Amino acid sequence: MQHNNPIKAGLSPHLFWDVNKETLDWSKQAALIIKRVLEYGLWNDWKIICKQYSVLFIAEQTMNFRDIEPKALHFIANVSETSLKQYRCYTTTRLTNQHWNF
Numbered sequence: 001m002q003h004n005n006p007i008k009a010g011l012s013p014h015l016f017w018d019v020n021k022e023t024l025d026w027s028k029q030a031a032l033i034i035k036r037v038l039e040y041g042l043w044n045d046w047k048i049i050c051k052q053y054s055v056l057f058i059a060e061q062t063m064n065f066r067d068i069e070p071k072a073l074h075f076i077a078n079v080s081e082t083s084l085k086q087y088r089c090y091t092t093t094r095l096t097n098q099h100w101n102f
Contacts, residue, residue, distance in 0.1 A: 006033055009052070011045050026052055034061050038072035055080050063087050 007013055007021045015036040016024060037045045059080035062068065067089045077084050084090045
């Protein structure tokens with residue numbers, strides 16, 4: 001049975017601490033869900049979104065992000081076998097540097 005709500009489908013609730021979990025929708029908030037799972041999700045969360053979206057769709061959504069954690073960017077580029085140069089956050093630079101860069 002496929003749930004329209006990502007939390008009911010099994011995604012970790014800690015990913016969406018700042019949004020109303022009852023109104024989350026796979027189609028309307030795909031970019032938010034993908035970004036949170038890539039940056040803060042567990043392996044089980046990744047498997048759940050791969051069942052909902054294709055890896056190609058996840059990569060296409062990620063290509064439009066202004067910023068994303070470097071580890072998450074490299075992960076999705078490797079999994080989807082795409083070039084880092086296709087990602088907006090890789091090709092554009094920030095006006096200010098990050099405070100902490102680990």
